Amino acid sequence: MGRLSVSLCGIGLDNPVIPASGTFGYGYEFAELYDINCLGTFSFKGTTLHSRPGNPLPRIAETASGMLNAVGLQNPGVDRVISEELPKLAECFHKPVIANVSGFSVEEYAEVCRRFDAQPQVGWLEVNVSCPNVHDGGMSFGTEPKAAAEVTRAVRAVTSKPVIMKLSPNVTDIVAVAKACEDAGADALSLINTLMGMRIDLRTRRPVLANRTGGLSGPAVFPVALRMVWQVSQAVRIPVIGLGGIQSAEDVIEMMLAGASAVQVGAANLVNPCTCRDIIRALPGTMDRLQINTLQEIIGGSHGQ
């Protein structure tokens, strides 16, 4: 066990740094710039049962200290991800990977998870009940504790792999959703997905995004994510993966002190594609400065303060 290593649902990670789904493709764009095997693991692009072209353009808008996206779960569908993307991914990444799963019905979530369950490359299933950019699916399952629990149970029943439920911050009580997922058999939680937002073009007086609304990410959301991780991690016994605006080794440590057992890095990958490598390199020195021996020992270090 190294100083940086942590465990996620019984699977060891060399370090807690995980690129977030939707910001890392299937890894190969980044493998051009650095050896992505330095990562703890990564969560690949959200996958649905059938292929989805995604939303009309523009899908991206800049904000103060962040960005809005409304990509809308563009992906080739689970069968092509398994037949085309996973073999290519295996060439550049040799650790278990997180399969991120989305759906428009409980049955779809379960079916996609069932198909990924047979893939030895997949270490964990991350079930996205929090996408704000699709209609009649995604987030609508993550804003109601009962619906989130129903998805969790259906997925839990079809896989032996650890199930991570990815939660939405667009709720009044994220602890209630988190507890419902835990009670329904989730092995871990990841939070937060993006916060729903919008921008309007002053000249055209129309929303900048074709989808009108989109999900806010980037450093602007870090304090919101941190607060939710702090609340949820004290209310559940399963591990919490913290994400939302992380862009430095200091942010990783702060998120782990809030209660995260591992972290994901999202929007920062899009601005500096080497962010995750740079964070991993910076962690030992930052830990020395803060007199932290191992990352494992600081998880939840702020609780009760």
Added chain:
Amino acid sequence: MKQGQFTILENTALTGRVSRLRLGGDVSAIVRPGQFVDLRLEGFFLRRPFSVCDRDDASFLLLYERVGRGTELLSALPPGRTLDVLTGLGNGFDPEHGGDAPLLIAGGTGLSPLYGLAKALLKRGKSPTAILGFNTASEVFFEEDFAALGIETLVCTADGSRGLPGFVTAAMDRRHTGFYACGPEAMLRAVCETSPMPGELSFDQRMGCGFGACMGCTVLTKKGPLRVCRDGPVLDREDVLWAD
């Protein structure tokens, strides 16, 4: 794709709206005309993508229009300042696609990547003709630079204040073997509707990352969904599905 620090060697206004920016550094990732770079600007979260106009062994040239807060800030940066740049992005033009006597058709700053392409075509012994479209005479720039390459260079203005009156399509004729076009989407479409010749089009879209990770700039084509930043920005006219 490479990430590196580049030094501003030159950053000067060409017209009331357009500036030229020369950046020095490791240009080895820029291998084809029509590729682009993504600049990080202090105070802005996302990078700004710009087509490469020209390159030499140690620097490259960008032409950019000052259209918003990002490009206004960029225009104020003095020589000597450094910028974090992703280079070698996108596919670039195929210099064989347009045959031996291709047209280079530009709308405004769309002329930028076509300049580097013109030089590459000349190196291959081809005879390109440039058609540069602008709104009005005061916006005309880079005409002499194209002409200095020794190629026929036609200027069109929408208001007729300079060169041929009207749009670039007015200057297109049938003596040519193909075309390369870069400019507003309406112009690209009009060019395709005017001529059945083989052609390549360089597209511009709002991008998140610029290197294929975020799916923020995907367009639906006859080949399926393609990322303008990674699978483009240059698309074969035959693959483009025009919106209704």
